[in-house]
Amino acid sequence: MEENVDVKFDEIIGESFIDIKENGNFSDVIIETENGVEYKAHKAVLATISPIFKAIFQENKPNHQGSQVMRIIFKSVPSSIMEIFINYAYNYQLEIDFYNVEVLLCYADEYHVFGVLKLCCDYLIDNLHTHNALGIHSLVKKYNLPCTEELIRKYVLSRFVEIAIGSQEFLQxxxxxxxxxxxxxxxxxxxxxxxxxxxxxxxxxxxxxxxxxxxxxxxxxxxxxxxxxxxxxxxxxxxxxxxxxxxxxxxxxxxxxxxxxxxxxxxxxxxxxxxFSYARPRIPHEIIFAMGGWSTGNTTNFMETYDSRSDRWFICTSNPTTSRPAYHGMVFLNGFIYVIGGYDGTDYFSTVQSFDPETEEWKLVAPMHKPRCYVSVACYNGRIYAIGGYNGVQRMASGEKYNPINNQWTMLPKDMHRQRSDACAATIKNKIFMVGGFNGEEITNTAEYLDTDLEQWIEIRPMLSPRTGVRCVSHNNILYVVGGFNGTNRLNSGEYYNLEKGDWVEIPNMLCPRSNFMLIQMEGFLYAIGGFNGNTTISLVESYDCENKEWITCCNMNIRRSALGACVAYGLSNSKYYTFHGQIGIGDLNKDTNEVELD
The missing domain is CATH 1.25.40.420 (Serine Threonine Protein Phosphatase 5, Tetratricopeptide repeat)
Known part of the structure; x- marks a missing residue:
């Protein structure tokens, strides 16, 4: 016999089952449906997909003495559905579409054909949209499908406004x-x-x-x-x-x-x-995590979260133990928060840590090729980009990108046109913009973007003001740039870049000048968090309403800090834990200043 034959066991069994079904070999049961259609089958095969089928076969006997063939009549099951069940029993394949999913779900639930039930649920989840979510939720509520119902309920809650505005199902x-x-x-x-x-x-x-x-x-x-x-x-x-x-x-x-x-x-x-029920905040679906930075003369590993619904910052108990970074990058990707590079007052880091907000576990992942503090970070297409920065010797023009799937950093093939540290990066479509920064000699107002398809850097019109310690974000395909230091003063000014016209336009000034802060876009608001105002590190937070074009004061952080990192996490199964609902009372808050003094 020839060795190493590359044939899978389940493929052999599947083909054999299909063959004996089509030829009627060894059949021992005849299934008759409501309209008299008959199907020859095998009890042992059908019993594997349904405990109800198995019980029926055990309770009944062959129709004639001496015959091994049993006849079972399913008066309430359409022949089209029974044919699907029988075919599924032999090959575990099933074609589900918009027209048959509801009736399949009904009969699969009645006869406990759990494999078909699961495939129907998977189909409904895969085809869930804002225009049909309420109808699908109503459908699965009829059956004992708690996991699927919960997934759809969460989908509806997370997109309720979009559903209510655009779906006729809301009105019904x-x-x-x-x-x-x-x-x-x-x-x-x-x-x-x-x-x-x-x-x-x-x-x-x-x-x-x-x-x-x-x-x-x-x-x-x-x-x-x-x-x-x-x-x-x-x-x-x-x-x-x-x-x-x-x-x-x-x-x-x-x-x-x-x-x-x-x-x-x-x-x-x-x-x-x-x-009180009339004043209890909702649980936000997006949460800001802020971590690290300079505070009271030292770097810190202190992490806290911002709940926008209650306008409160809450202390996290799961701070990293391996480092206390400042001037680092911080991004959220695929359910994980990444802390990238930085400086602790002594060492310049190439290290990268990841934090899982759902398990509260920190771990080290692959380090960058180069140490980078004052680093600019951005995400695109499932990759993290770390660009520019300072390695303790010189300001850098190089960049690298991280693939979390294979845990590997790769240097970008082209450097920026200029060395940049203390600049900032933001992504719009397939472009990663870099603005401002310091090259070791001067503060710049220049800007450029990386075309990720061509892997080339392209310069754009300079900003209205030179800025280092600057922050930028994107929203609705607009690049917003705010704050920083121009060599003389900390800035409260801001501007945005009009991609279509290729020019810069001023926006209203922040309430507080600041550099080396964090700027986060969340739900149409830009949050300016902490920083240095020219005299001291600050805990002040304010937000810019992009629609109404005004800055408003928000709750202060629990500690004053600059050179911090921050990002928005979303889709967390335990988001409640990081909000008012899970965190109220944690931490020794000063009721007047809402700040915690660190040792």
């Missing part, structure tokens, strides 16, 4: 389902004003019938988190709100929420008030 939601979604802490919605607007949109589809639900549904909205102006100018004049105020079912709730809004006007909300 029943009262109970709408109540569950609106009252869920994990509802991903930036403002309760929007939640109220969506509720009114739903009611207006059938106002005569649905206005009866207002007293129940309005209590799903965190009315205590509405702005005072919205309550005074919009909410109080709404006919459905007035109707709810006159209802014994909701009047007390609305009065309490109303009082809370008045008391919190012009002052930071009290954390104790967050415990």
């Amino acid at each position: 939601l029943n009262e109970d389902d709408l109540c569950k979604f609106l009252s869920d802490d994990a509802l991903n919605i930036k403002s309760e004003e929007k939640t109220f607007d969506l509720l009114i949109k739903w009611i207006k589809v059938s106002p005569k019938q649905r206005r009866k639900c207002i007293s129940r549904l309005i209590k799903c909205i965190r009315l205590g988190l509405l702005s005072f102006d919205y309550c005074a100018n919009t909410l109080s004049h709404n006919e459905y709100y007035i109707e709810a105020m006159n209802s014994d079912l909701s009047k007390n709730y609305l009065l309490d929420a109303q009082s809370y809004v008045k008391e919190s006007e012009n002052q930071m909300l009290n954390d104790v008030g967050f415990n």
Whole structure:
């Protein structure tokens, strides 16, 4: 017999099963469906896909004495479905489409054909979109599919506003389902004003019938988190709100929420008030992680997270133990936070650490080819780019990229046109922009981008101001550049680059000048975090509303720091842990300054 025959065992068995099915060899059961269609099959094979089939075969006997063939009649099963089940039993293959998935799911659930159930669930998950998510959620609720239902529920909660605006299914939601979604802490919605607007949109589809639900549904909205102006100018004049105020079912709730809004006007909300249902913040789906930097004269490994829904910073207990970096890079990619390079006052790092927010585990990954502090980092196409920086000897023009799949760094084939340390990088489409920085002799206003397809650096028009210690981010294909040091002053100015026109345009000034801070884009806001204001490191945080073009003050960090790293993490299964809901009370917060002094 010839050795090393490259044939898989399961392929041989599969082909044999198909052969005996098609030829009817050794068949011992005849399956008859509601319209009289008959299928020859094998009990042992069908029993493997369904415990109900197995029980039926065990309870019944062959039709004639001496015959080994059993006849089973399934009066309620269409022949098309039974044929699919039988074929699946022999080859474990199944074609599912939009037209048959619902009926397959129904009969697979009834007869416990668990393999087909799983394939149906996989199909629904793979084809989940904002226009069909609510319908699919309603479908799987009919069956005992808790894992699939939970995945779809999370999808709906994470994209609820998009679904409510663009899907007709939202308008057809029943009262109970709408109540569950609106009252869920994990509802991903930036403002309760929007939640109220969506509720009114739903009611207006059938106002005569649905206005009866207002007293129940309005209590799903965190009315205590509405702005005072919205309550005074919009909410109080709404006919459905007035109707709810006159209802014994909701009047007390609305009065309490109303009082809370008045008391919190012009002052930071009290954390104790967050415990009331009308003022409890939602769980954000995006969380800012800030780590490392200079604080009180030393580098620190201190990490904290920002919950935008409660406007609070919370201390993390899982700080890295191997280093205390400053002037490092920090990115979030594929569920992991990467801390790249940096400087601790003595050593310049080529090391790279990764942090898993779900397991709270730190580990070292492959180091860069070169030590880099003042490094600029960005992500594109599943790769991390580390560009420029200072290695302790010279400012660099080189760059390298990291592939997390094979845990390997590769040098970029071309250097930038200029050496840059303390610059900043941001990605727009397939371009990685580098702006500003220091070349060892002068602070520059130049900018260029890496075309990742051509692997070439291309210069663009210089910025309006020279900037080092500068920060930039991209939003809606616009490159925003803010702050920094021009050689004389720390800057509060900002500008953006218009890719179509190829020019720079000023934006409103920040409230506080700063360099060596972090700038993070999250949900249409640019968050300026910490930094150095020319006199001291700061804990101040402010955000820029890209739509309304204004800066507003946010909650301070727990410690003053500059040269920090920060990034946005999203899609975490344990995001609650890093927010108000999981972290309130952790850390010895100074109630007046909201700062923690480090030793």
